[in-house]
Amino acid sequence: MTARILITGATGNVGSEVVRGLQALSIPFRIGLVNPSSTCLEANDHMEVVPFDFLNPETYSAAFAGIQHLFLMRPPALSNVWRDIAPAVRAAVECGVEHIVFLSLQGVEQNRITPHYKIEKLIEQLGVRYTFLRAGFFMQNLSTTQAAEIRDAGEIALPVGKAKTSFVDVRDIAAVAVYALTADQHESQKYTLTGPEALDYTQVALKLSHVLERSIRYTNPSVFRFIWRQLRAGRGLGYTLVVAGLYTITRLGNAKTVTDDVQRILGRPAIPFDQFAHDYRASWQ
Ligand SMILES: NC(=O)c1ccc[n+]([C@@H]2O[C@H](COP(=O)([O-])OP(=O)(O)OC[C@H]3O[C@@H](n4cnc5c(N)ncnc54)[C@H](OP(=O)(O)O)[C@@H]3O)[C@@H](O)[C@H]2O)c1
Known part of the structure; x- marks a missing residue:
C-alpha cells in the first residue's frame, strides 16, 4: 500500500x-x-x-x-x-x-x-x-461541547439572541473532504459548507425536545453571563473569549447564510438538523 x-x-x-x-x-x-x-x-x-x-x-x-x-x-x-x-x-x-x-x-x-x-x-x-x-457551525457542537448542559440541565445557554445559524453536519464536511482528497480536480476551490436551513436556538431546542421527548429550553444568557459560566466550568480564558467572539458574530446575524455547495458537490442534499438530532440522540440521554 x-x-x-x-x-x-x-x-x-x-x-x-x-x-x-x-x-x-x-x-x-x-x-x-x-x-x-x-x-x-x-x-x-x-x-x-x-x-x-x-x-x-x-x-x-x-x-x-x-x-x-x-x-x-x-x-x-x-x-x-x-x-x-x-x-x-x-x-x-x-x-x-x-x-x-x-x-x-x-x-x-x-x-x-x-x-x-x-x-x-x-x-x-x-x-x-x-x-x-x-x-458553518457544526451541528455536533450540540452533541459534544453543549451535550452535558442539554442532558443534565435541559437547557442550551448560548448568548446569540434570536439569530439564526446554518448548522452543518460534520459528516457532510467530511464527505466533501473525502471527495476533494480523492477526485482528480486541478483547480483550487473555496467551498462554503452549510446545512440545508438556518435555525435559531429556540427552533433547535424544540427539535431536541421532540427527539428526546422532554423539554429542552433555550435560555439566551448575556455574553458576560456566558463568559462567567464558561470560566466557572473550568474552561480557559483564551478559549472562552474566542468562543464568546464566535457567538457574538452569530448574534449579529453573520452565521445564517445557507449555501448549496454540499448538494452541488455530493449530488445529494445536506443532512438536515432533524436527522442529526435523531442520529445523535444518545449524546443527550
Ligand atoms: N466547531 C465548529 O462549529 C467549527 C466550525 C467551523 C470550523 N471549525 C474549525 O474546525 C477545527 C476543529 O475541528 P474538529 O472539531 O474536527 O477538531 P477537534 O474535534 O477539536 O479535534 C482536535 C484534533 O486536533 C488534534 N491535535 C491537538 N493538538 C495537536 C497537535 N499539537 N498536533 C497535531 N494534532 C493535534 C487532536 O488530537 P488528539 O486527539 O491527539 O488530541 C484532535 O484530533 C478548528 O480549527 C475550528 O476552528 C469549527
Missing part, C-alpha cells in the same frame, strides 16, 4: 469522519497522531499511523514523505498561526505535498483576525493547490 493522503486531526470531529469515509472506499491513507499509542486508531491494510505534532518539527518529514494530498485542520488549542501551524504547512509543501484540503470557517474572508484567515493566506502564498472547506 502506498499512502498519498495524510489526515491531521484524525481523532477529531471532522477528521474521524474523514477516516471513516476513506476506509469505506478502501483508499490507502496515513494519519498523523500526536501520540499514536494513546488512541484506539490502529494501523491496518489501508491505514498507516505515524507520529505527527504541529509543535514538533521532528515529526514532519516522516509524516509528509510521499504525500500528495493533505487534510489540514487547526487544533482549537493552537491559536498562534505563525508559531504553531505555519512551520508544518511550509514543511508539507517543501516535502512535496501538492494539494491541501483545509478545514476553514464560514465567512473567513471577512474575518481577518481568525487563525483560519491567516492559514488560508499562507497556503495561497505557498502556491500549492488547495480546497478550502469554509464550514
